Structures are given as C-alpha cells and as structure tokens.
Amino acid sequence: MIMTRTNRPRAAAMAGALGILLMCWTAAAHAADAPTSIRVGYVDLVNAQILAKVLHLTDKSVHVPVTWIKFGSGGDLNRAVAAGQIDFGGVGNPPATIGITRGLPYQGIFVLDELGPVESLVARSPIKSIKDLKGKTIATPFGSTSHYELIAALAGAGLNPADAKILDMDPPDAFAAWSRKDIDAAYIWEPVLGKMEASGGKILMDSGTMARHGYPTWDVGVVMTDFAAKYPAVVVNYLKAECQAIDYWHQHPKESAALIAKELNLTVAETTREMSGTYMIPCQRQLTAGYLGTPEHKGKFVGTLIATAKFLKAQNRLPGVKDDAVYAGFINPSFLVAAVKR
Amino acid sequence: MTSLAVTLRRTLRIRDAARPVTPFRLLGLSTERLLTIATITAIVLAWFVLTRFDLVNPLFLPAPAAVWDAFIRTASTGYQGSRLDQHLLASLERVLAGWSLACVVGIPLGFLMGLSTKIKAVFDPVIEFYRPLPPLGLYTLIVLWLGIGEESKVALLFLAALPPISISATEAVAGIDKRYLTAVQSLGATRGQLLRHVILPACLPGICTGMRISLGFTYSVLVAAEIVAATAGLGWMVWDAAKFLLSDVVIMGLIVLGLTGLVLDLLLRRLERALTPWRFI
Numbered sequence: 001m002i003m004t005r006t007n008r009p010r011a012a013a014m015a016g017a018l019g020i021l022l023m024c025w026t027a028a029a030h031a032a033d034a035p036t037s038i039r040v041g042y043v044d045l046v047n048a049q050i051l052a053k054v055l056h057l058t059d060k061s062v063h064v065p066v067t068w069i070k071f072g073s074g075g076d077l078n079r080a081v082a083a084g085q086i087d088f089g090g091v092g093n094p095p096a097t098i099g100i101t102r103g104l105p106y107q108g109i110f111v112l113d114e115l116g117p118v119e120s121l122v123a124r125s126p127i128k129s130i131k132d133l134k135g136k137t138i139a140t141p142f143g144s145t146s147h148y149e150l151i152a153a154l155a156g157a158g159l160n161p162a163d164a165k166i167l168d169m170d171p172p173d174a175f176a177a178w179s180r181k182d183i184d185a186a187y188i189w190e191p192v193l194g195k196m197e198a199s200g201g202k203i204l205m206d207s208g209t210m211a212r213h214g215y216p217t218w219d220v221g222v223v224m225t226d227f228a229a230k231y232p233a234v235v236v237n238y239l240k241a242e243c244q245a246i247d248y249w250h251q252h253p254k255e256s257a258a259l260i261a262k263e264l265n266l267t268v269a270e271t272t273r274e275m276s277g278t279y280m281i282p283c284q285r286q287l288t289a290g291y292l293g294t295p296e297h298k299g300k301f302v303g304t305l306i307a308t309a310k311f312l313k314a315q316n317r318l319p320g321v322k323d324d325a326v327y328a329g330f331i332n333p334s335f336l337v338a339a340v341k342r
Numbered sequence: 343m344t345s346l347a348v349t350l351r352r353t354l355r356i357r358d359a360a361r362p363v364t365p366f367r368l369l370g371l372s373t374e375r376l377l378t379i380a381t382i383t384a385i386v387l388a389w390f391v392l393t394r395f396d397l398v399n400p401l402f403l404p405a406p407a408a409v410w411d412a413f414i415r416t417a418s419t420g421y422q423g424s425r426l427d428q429h430l431l432a433s434l435e436r437v438l439a440g441w442s443l444a445c446v447v448g449i450p451l452g453f454l455m456g457l458s459t460k461i462k463a464v465f466d467p468v469i470e471f472y473r474p475l476p477p478l479g480l481y482t483l484i485v486l487w488l489g490i491g492e493e494s495k496v497a498l499l500f501l502a503a504l505p506p507i508s509i510s511a512t513e514a515v516a517g518i519d520k521r522y523l524t525a526v527q528s529l530g531a532t533r534g535q536l537l538r539h540v541i542l543p544a545c546l547p548g549i550c551t552g553m554r555i556s557l558g559f560t561y562s563v564l565v566a567a568e569i570v571a572a573t574a575g576l577g578w579m580v581w582d583a584a585k586f587l588l589s590d591v592v593i594m595g596l597i598v599l600g601l602t603g604l605v606l607d608l609l610l611r612r613l614e615r616a617l618t619p620w621r622f623i
Contacts (some may be wrong), residue, residue, distance in 0.1 A: 075585040082402070098587055099587070102587040103400075103401055104401070139571070165573065167490065167572075168571065169490075169571055173485060173571070177485070177489065177571065180489050182489045316422065
C-alpha cells in the first residue's frame with residue numbers, strides 16, 4: 001500500500017487507537033485475575049499515606065484486602081523489596097537510588113511527600129554553626145534522607161565526614177544517647193527532633209533549606225515491576241486512594257492531625273508540627289516538571305536521583321553509578337496519569 | 343602413675359594397629375577428613391556454577407570473584423574509614439574483653455553455685471531469666487544505662503558469654519562422683535588438697551567445654567553488639583553494608599567472621615588439650 005501525505009497521519013491515528021484498544025483489552029484481561037490481597041510496606045512518617053490506611057481509602061479502592069507492613073526505615077524496606085515481600089512501598093531518594101543502582105525491580109509511581117523542616121540538624125550548645133561540629137559526635141540513621149542531608153550540609157560548611165564522629169543510630173536510640181549527652185548533634189526527623197529541641201537543642205539546618213541549596217529530599221511511592229505489569233488496574237486504583245488521601249490532608253488538616261496522631265501514637269501538637277514540616281503534593285501537580293513530570297517529559301526527580309547516585313558514589317556508598325536512562329526508567333508517571341484522568 | 347601411662351599408650355597402639363583401613367583412605371586422610379573437604383568443595387563449586395551461569399540474582403549471591411574483590415578492596419583501602427584488619431581488631435578486642443570478663447566472673451561463680459545450693463538459689467534465677475532474652479532487646483536497655491561507647495558493647499558480649507560458662511562450671515562441680523571425694527577424704531586430705539587435686543581437675547573438662555561454647559555464643563552476638571553507634575568492627579561492617587545492599591561486602595564479612603571464629607575455637611581446643619591432657623590420649 002502506497003501512503004500519500006494526507007493519509008499518513010490518519011494511519012498513525014488508527015494505529016494509535018488500535019494500540020490503545022489493545023492496551024485496554026490486555027489491561028481488562030489482566031484485571032480479571034486480580035491479586036487475592038496486596039501488601040503495602042510503609043514507614044511510620046507523618047504523611048497522607050497514613051490517612052489512606054486509617055480511612056480505608058486503599059482497601060475500598062483496590063477491592064482486595066490490604067496488608068500494611070511497617071518498616072523502620074527506607075533501607076529496611078529496600079531489603080524487603082529485594083526479598084520480594086511487598087507489592088507497594090515508599091522510600092526516600094537515597095534508598096531509592098541505592099535500590100535502583102543495585103537493580104531492585106521496582107518503579108517510582110507517585111510522590112509520597114517532600115521533606116521540609118520535619119528533618120533537621122539539631123545540636124546542643126555551645127555549638128552554634130555547622131562549622132562548630134568539627135570533632136563532635138553526630139547521630140543519624142545511615143542510608144536515610146537525613147544521612148544524605150547531613151553529609152551535604154557538612155560539605156557545604158567545608159567539612160568532611162571524617163572531621164566529625166558520625167554514628168549510625170535510629171531515632172529512638174539517638175534520643176537515648178542525646179539524653180545521656182553521648183552525642184552532640186543529630187540529623188534526625190520528628191518526633192525525636194522536637195524532643196531534642198525541647199531539651200536544649202538548637203536547629204542548625206533543615207531539609208527545606210537544604211532543598212533550596214540544591215539537595216532536595218523526598219519519599220517516592222514504589223510498586224514492584226512484576227506486580228505493575230500483571231495488575232496495572234490495581235496500581236491505578238491504589239494511586240486513586242493515595243490521591244484522595246492527599247486531598248483530604250489539604251482539605252481537613254485538623255481531622256488529619258487527629259487521625260494520624262492516633263495511628264502513630266503521637267500528640268496532636270507533635271503531629272501538627274510534623275505536618276507543617278512535610279509537604280504533600282496534589283497528584284495533578286506531581287505530573288509537572290518539578291516532580292515526576294509526564295511519561296514523555298520526566299521531571300526533576302530524575303535529576304535528583306542521578307545527583308544522589310553521584311553523591312553516594314563519592315561517599316563510597318555505591319560501587320558505581322548507572323546510566324542516566326536507568327534512573328529515568330525508574331520514574332514511571334503513567335499510572336498516575338491514568339489515576340487522575342478517570 | 344608412669345606405669346599407668348605406659349599401659350595406656352600400649353593399649354592405644356594396639357587399638358591403632360587393629361583399626362581397619364577403609365577403602366576411602368586417600369593421601370593418608372581419614373574418611374571424615376575427606377567428607378569435610380568434599381562438602382566444602384561442593385559448596386564452593388555450587389557457588390561458582392550458580393553465579394557463573396546467572397542462575398541467581400547477583401544482589402542475593404554475588405560471584406566468588408566479586409567477594410574476593412571486596413576482600414582485597416577492604417583489606418587495602420578499607421570500608422568506611424577502617425581497613426579490614428582494623429575492623430577485625432576492633433571486633434576481637436570487644437569479643438575477647440567480654441568473654442575473658444565472663445570467664446573471670448563465671449568460673450568462680452559457677453564453682454560456688456555448684457558447691458553451695460544457697461549461692462545457686464541467689465544467682466541462678468537471674469541468669470536463667472536473662473539468658474533467653476534476645477540480645478537486641480537487652481541491648482536497647484544497656485545503651486540507656488551505659489551509653490553508646492565500648493562499655494555497652496562489651497557488657498552485652500559479657501552477658502552473652504556468662505551463662506554457658508557459669509552453667510557448665512556449676513554442672514561440672516555438681517557432677518563430681520562423690521566416691522572420689524570420700525576416698526580422698528578418708529586418706530586424710532585437707533579441704534585445700536581436695537579442691538586442688540580432685541575438684542579442680544575433675545571440673546576442668548566441663549569448664550573448658552563451657553568456655554568454648556561461650557566463645558562461640560559471644561561471637562554470634564557480635565553483630566547485635568555493633569549495630570548501635572559503632573564505626574568499626576566486622577559486625578558493624580556487615581550490618582552497614584547490608585543497609586547499602588552491598589552484598590559482596592556482606593558475604594565477605596560473614597566469611598571473615600566465620601573463619602576467625604573457627605581459628606579462635608581451634609586455639610581454645612589447643613588450650614583444652616594442654617589443660618586436660620588425659621582426655622586426649
């Protein structure tokens with residue numbers, strides 16, 4: 001068949017339509033064999049995902065039982081991903097970078113949260129600036145967004161990690177050590193951050209400011225690649241629930257604070273403080289250039305992942321950095337596009 | 343005494359000569375030795391084959407060459423600020439400090455508990471209560487009490503090392519054949535002589551075994567003891583590398599841990615032979 005100039009676009013449109021039809025058909029065929037249940041790994045951070053859990057938005061949307069599995073940190077969650085024990089999860093940009101570089105089979109499908117002052121560098125007097133941290137003992141959970149920001153903040157003040165004694169501690173251990181005056185400073189998240197500030201700590205730096213200095217940190221929602229290929233409709237429904245939860249967070253801040261406080265065993269005051277330090281991005285905005293972007297034009301998150309990978313490589317925390325396309329391939333906004341459309 | 347030793351040696355030689363030569367006896371190695379070598383070879387071979395033909399994800403099981411690279415890298419340039427020998431030394435210092443402390447405390451304590459039911463009634467419930475507690479759970483409390491320095495790490499290792507030693511010492515003392523004691527006492531032995539010539543030698547085998555079990559146990563708690571706020575140590579290295587999914591370093595660290603554990607056990611066996619030679623003739 002010889003194609004003239006005029007009917008070429010029409011043929012392309014027809015092919016496109018056929019493709020979409022085929023996609024819908026396969027999606028429908030796969031949706032028929034839905035999973036018997038889904039497993040969601042989460043870290044007990046104050047964010048809208050907790051609302052999706054307590055308001056039962058997720059189970060109502062995916063129509064199958066949901067098992068929520070709590071993890072201490074993104075690093076622990078990575079290990080569960082490696083063992084194939086969860087279907088959905090959420091990790092900060094450093095654990096995500098580590099996972100992608102080490103070949104974990106998952107994709108980033110939405111923005112869980114963007115970190116502001118909810119994670120900060122706190123120190124006791126007489127430490128007044130980051131430069132004063134030279135030779136001091138600092139605690140932070142290794143492999144976390146806080147660890148990443150700490151090293152970057154020290155570098156910004158002209159200090160090497162070796163100039164201070166940096167210890168790997170989870171928030172509760174860090175608070176115990178802080179109370180015993182075993183540590184001088186910590187880059188840590190709420191609610192332990194607030195407790196340290198209340199007992200004489202001074203905030204030297206926060207993740208919101210670090211983001212403006214070129215070191216943004218965020219948590220990205222992930223799905224296992226196999227699961228997404230097998231049950232695309234479930235992924236879309238899962239995301240619809242997450243989007244509803246984010247809208248609820250913005251529309252009902254008081255109710256959200258009460259619900260989250262109850263779920264995470266925090267006071268409402270602590271929760272409100274944490275909520276103001278954590279930024280929830282409405283789903284429509286997640287598809288703009290500052291975040292995930294669109295499937296055709298991926299957003300700034302890809303650049304952050306690549307920057308994080310180079311940074312971790314320089315710190316000898318990664319054996320090597322993968323091709324840029326690998327990090328771009330991790331960010332997959334297509335499910336979110338479908339979720340906000342319908 | 344000498345005649346007894348001579349008789350013993352003679353009987354042994356006779357038994358040695360009478361031992362049948364098994365068909366598996368190759369290169370002067372016993373069947374048991376050959377089986378051990380075969381097992382290790384099979385494991386290493388399976389490791390080579392699985393990784394060579396991409397049968398497993400390298401994230402779970404890196405190739406032997408990658409693990410060897412990690413070993414060379416860590417031994418020369420180090421892992422996060424410390425070379426492998428520094429990690430090893432940091433761990434050995436902790437383990438040996440905790441374990442020796444447990445020997446110094448545990449052996450006399452076990453002795454006393456074996457000799458007096460009243461002393462046993464005081465200490466036994468405490469040891470029996472904390473013994474089955476998971477080390478990590480115990481550790482959170484120790485960190486609160488003793489801080490994040492070496493004290494808390496050695497304390498945890500000490501607590502892990504103590505029960506096997508004190509319990510085996512108690513059992514060893516309590517298990518002495520009463521006829522030995524009455525026989526020596528009837529010959530007019532003093533309490534001191536009784537302790538030195540009968541009770542101590544009779545207990546030594548039990549105590550030695552307890553010390554060996556205890557060292558193995560202490561070693562197995564090492565990772566837990568180094569999780570909080572360590573910057574060097576084999577256990578810490580393994581834990582830290584796992585956080586960053588560096589499985590080559592993890593496996594290398596575990597192999598080094600296992601091998602050093604074996605060497606320590608071998609040294610203790612030597613000590614056991616030196617202390618209780620009559621059990622090995």
